[in-house]
Amino acid sequence: MIVKADGTPIGKIRAALYTRVSTERQSQEGYSLEAQHDQLIAYTNDNKMQIFKIYTDPGVSAKNLKRPGVQELIRDLKAGMFDCVIVHKLDRLTRNISDLYGLVELVNEKNVKLISLSEQIDTSNPMGRMFVYLLGIFAQMFRENLGEEVTKGMKKRAEKGLHNITVDLYGYERQDNGDLIVKEEEAKWVRWMFERYAAGDGSPKIAKSLNRQGIRRNKGSKWDHSKVMLSLGNKHYCGQVHNKFKKDDEAIVRQGTHEPIIDPELFNRVQVIMERKREGLISQNSYDYVFGGIVKCAKCGYTYTGLTDKRTPSHARHYACGGKARAGICDQGGISEKKLANLIFKTTFAKGEEYTRKHVPSKQNDEEAEIRKAIRESEARRERWQMAYGDGNMPYEDFSKRMQAEMLMITEIEKKLSTIPKQVVSHLSSEAAVKMINDMKENWDLFEQRTKKDIMQSIFQRIVIRKDGDIWRIDEIVWA
Known part of the structure; x- marks a missing residue:
């Protein structure tokens, strides 16, 4: 519509009319397409409007917007082809409150009026705009309620062992x-x-x-x-x-x-x-280095890094102290992979039981167990209070104070829990690990590098080595 500088229209308002019935029976017994058409035409004539186009969807449900007529209406609306949309009743456009709100938002965005004759709604006046506001509230309630219902349904499916996948999962x-x-x-x-x-x-x-x-x-x-x-x-x-x-x-x-x-x-x-x-307990380096990430220097604490001597025909592998090679703060020398493996075999065979007693962490961390027990007890208390409040046996003020105090307490003990170092859980007992190492000693040179690393890194969390003069020794072994 062409307007003057003050906003008054020049020429007639271009009107888009929309009609719909969902079944043939409705068209015969209800407010038919013909009856809707006649009422809309009469309204445009009374208000001296120009009919741009009549959009219609005969025999189609309004459960969504996937209808040829309404889709064409939306395309022309976006293109600015008319000045107002007129319907006999809002449910002719859609019965879905969320879709209806989306349409109203689009109409407002394009500065187009929406007029419904039965509800006497015209979005160009204050009452019509109030309707849009209320419609937004109901749409929000609808979306929130729908989300809750969908989640409930998905939880029930999960509890029955049914998946909630909505697209193809690879495989x-x-x-x-x-x-x-x-x-x-x-x-x-x-x-x-x-x-x-x-x-x-x-x-x-x-x-x-x-x-x-x-x-x-x-x-x-x-x-x-x-x-x-x-x-x-x-x-x-x-x-x-x-x-x-x-x-x-x-x-x-x-x-x-x-x-x-x-x-x-x-x-x-x-x-x-x-x-x-x-947790950083397995090296993610190349499988060229069997002991990558788990061998530490007893003097400076740095990790020994795997290196390959490409000057030799066999490309011999050895390990250098990171504190010496990268930081320049240590004087510990390097050790060949073969010598390191033999040192481990010798030490675990001679001192396996000693290392087992000294270095294997206990399976039960008492402090962590106490904290987790307190959290479980808190959950039980909160559940009882919720039931009592829901049954009317606890005043809201009492319920609110208890819950607030409980959540403050939980926050503090969860902070404390986060400071406790995690225990490393192994699928091997320390005795089994020692036996496995000793059983493999005779056949070690026959294994591939990949197999050697799998074994060592699944058994050991940390091996701390030291060189005194020309003698290498192991200060500490921590089993995985």
């Missing part, structure tokens, strides 16, 4: 009924990822190898470090479902109804390796 095809069916062509690469990681390959190396071989993720995207790590931690692959709906919620883990791709033993082994890498 599976999601059926129309929600079932996950193994896609063997993808599943073999899922198994390959787990096997390579368990064998020592890092996630970047796995991603690069997949991309080089032309293996792509869903929708053709390439693999990277983060996508590989997400796959390796996904419990769906070992036949479980895992859901956590809020940050502070306890995760719901159940045995799923779908077929697993990964054996639980392999899955758990990969999780242990991932956790130990996160």
Whole structure:
């Protein structure tokens, strides 16, 4: 519509009319398309408007906006083709409160009036704008309630062992009924990822190898470090479902109804390796260096770094003190990998039981156990208070004070919990670790580097070495 400088219109208002009925029966017995059409035409004539176009959707439900007529109306609205939209009743446009609010927002954005004859709504006047405001409140309530209901439904599914995946998970095809069916062509690469990681390959190396071989993720995207790590931690692959709906919620883990791709033993082994890498207890360096990351200098505390002497035909490997090589603060010399392995074999055979008694951490941390017990007791108290308040047996003021004091207490003890060093959990007992090392001594030179590192880094958390004159010795061994 063309307007003057003061905003008054020049010429007639261009009106878009919209009509809809959902079934043939409605068109015959209800307020038919013809009746809607006649009423809208009469309104435009009475108000001296120019009809731009009549949009209609005969026999179509208003559950959403996926209708040819209303989609065409929206396209022309965005293009600024008319000045107002007129309907017989708002539910002709949509019965979905969220969709309706979105339409009203679009109408306001384009400075177009929305007129509903039955509700006597005109968004160009104060009452019409008040309606839009109220509509926004109801739309917000609708969205929040819908979110809560969806979460409730997802929790019930999770508790029954049913997944909440809404798109295809690599290795599976999601059926129309929600079932996950193994896609063997993808599943073999899922198994390959787990096997390579368990064998020592890092996630970047796995991603690069997949991309080089032309293996792509869903929708053709390439693999990277983060996508590989997400796959390796996904419990769906070992036949479980895992859901956590809020940050502070306890995760719901159940045995799923779908077929697993990964054996639980392999899955758990990969999780242990991932956790130990996160804690810095396994070297993430190349498998060229069997003792990378776990050998420390007794004098300066720095880690010994693996090096290769490429001047020798065998490319002999040795380890140099980081405090000497990088920081220049230590005088400890280097040690060859072969000599270091023999030193470990000799020491564990002679002093295995001594190191077992001295260095293996206790399985129970008393302080941590007490804190976790206090947290559990607090949760139980809060649950009882909530039930009492809900049943009307506790005044709100009393309930509020107790909950506030309890949460302050929980905050403090959780801070204290975070300061307690984490214990390293091993799948080997210290006695078994000593026996394993000694049993392997005779065949050590026959193993590949990868196998040697797997063994050493799964058994040892830290080996502290010292050189006195020409003699090397081990000051401390900490089992993994």
